Amino acid sequence: MPSTLQTxxxxxxxxxxxxxxxxxxxxxSPxxxxxLITFNQRTLDFKTHSLIRRPQCPTCGDPEILQRRGFEPVVLESREKHFTRDGGHRALTPAQTVQQHEHLISPITGVVTELVRVTDPANPLVHTYRAGHAFGGATSLRGLRSxxxxxxxxxxxxxxQSRASGFCEAVERYSGIYQGDEPRKQATFAELGELAINPEDCLCISDSQFARREEINQxxxxxxxxxPxxxxxxQSIDWTPVWSLTEQCHKYLPTAFCYYNYPMPxxxxxxxxxxNGNAAGNTLEEAILQGFFGVGGTGQCGAVVV
Structure with a gap:
């Protein structure tokens, strides 16, 4: 309506x-x-959405920053723990975690599009939250629906704690999306030698499953x-540098193994x-610990199929 445009x-x-x-x-002053400010004509509500500059933005940031960081060694530090009652050791309490990063929640500009409780607020025993995160990159109607x-x-x-859990998982999933500016190098497995990690060593798929691939997939x-x-x-492919905590050096995993929506021929x-094994945290050390717990928990519950 013309009146809304004038408003x-x-x-x-x-x-x-x-x-x-x-x-x-x-x-x-603010x-x-x-x-970005929005006005809902139906509810007459104003909302403010934060616009976060991406450090690697070629226009307002440093387009080489990820390339440099990707090949730097990972140096762990001792961190003070402030929350250890449940779900691992955290640098901040669940409430502090969400409060510090809640500017990332927005249906328009946010990494997390929504964060809503899905269980009855009056139920003191069950606390569950749902968080939305946009994967993007869809090239078909089926892909968009997914x-x-x-x-x-x-x-x-x-x-x-439930709210922080849902929020952090959404941030974690969004952070794993392939953007095209990730640090990587193209080479064959043989060219990288001992620095390359064979993806089949990480997939937990047996030779029998590979042999029956078409039948299983169908x-x-x-x-x-x-x-797969x-x-x-x-085959010459993209490899992503990863830091080995045990060998204290960079290794290489296929980029397709590391990021969602990587375009593969x-x-x-x-x-x-x-x-599985991905985690978000208030610090690098916290994220590593939670990721390790995630892999350990999944491995204990997994079933071997031959």
């Missing part, structure tokens, strides 16, 4: 004028910088039952990324 234009003009005046103020269904879940002994009931093609060590679909 938006008048509001924008007012906010721009306020921003110009506040920018000249000798004391720090401005429009780094923000992308829109992506949700993360959080659980915990308390409401705040009859599979879930996406995670998919059996055999890895060709003579049909003849090279020898693996794909999986969220």
């Amino acid at each position: 938006a234009l008048q509001f924008a003009a007012t906010e721009i004028a306020k921003s110009l005046v506040l920018a000249q103020s000798p004391t720090p 401005t429009l910088e780094g923000k 992308t829109l269904k992506h949700k993360s879940s959080g659980k915990g002994k308390t409401d705040s 009859n599979r009931q879930a996406a995670h039952d998919w059996i 093609q055999r890895f060709d060590p003579n 049909k003849g090279q679909r020898f693996c794909r990324a999986d969220s």
Whole structure:
């Protein structure tokens, strides 16, 4: 309606004028910088959405920063623990974790599109949250439908712990999406020598499963039952540097193994990324610990199929 357009234009003009005046103020004042403001005509609500600059942005950041960081050694530090009652050791409490990063929650500009409780708030025993995260990169209607269904879940002994769990899982999943600016190098398995890690050593797929690949894939009931093609060590592919905590040096894993939605030619679909072992944390050390616990827990519950 014309009236809503005029409302938006008048509001924008007012906010721009306020921003110009506040920018000249000798004391720090909130401005429009780094923000997007929306007005809901139905509920008459204003909301502010944070615009976060990506450090590797070629326009406003450093496009080489990820390349440099990817080949730097990982140096662990001792961190003070502030939450150890359940679910591992954390640098911050669950409530502090969400509060510090809640600017990442927005249906428009956020890494996390929503964070809502799905269990009865009156139930003191069950606390579950749902968090949305956009994978993007869909090239078909089927892919778009699948992308829109992506949700993360959080659980915990308390409401705040469940909320932090759902939020961090959504951030973790979004952080694993292939963007195209990740540190990597192209080579064959043989060219990298002992620095290369064969993806088949990480897939936990038996020779029998590989031999029955077509049969298994045709009859599979879930996406995670998919059996990839055999890895060709003579094929030149993208490799991502990873840091070995045991050998204290960089190794290389196929980029397709490390990131979701990595574009792979049909003849090279020898693996794909999986969220098992991934974790988000308030510090690097916290994320490593939680990722290790995740792998250990999954391994203890796994079944071997031959």
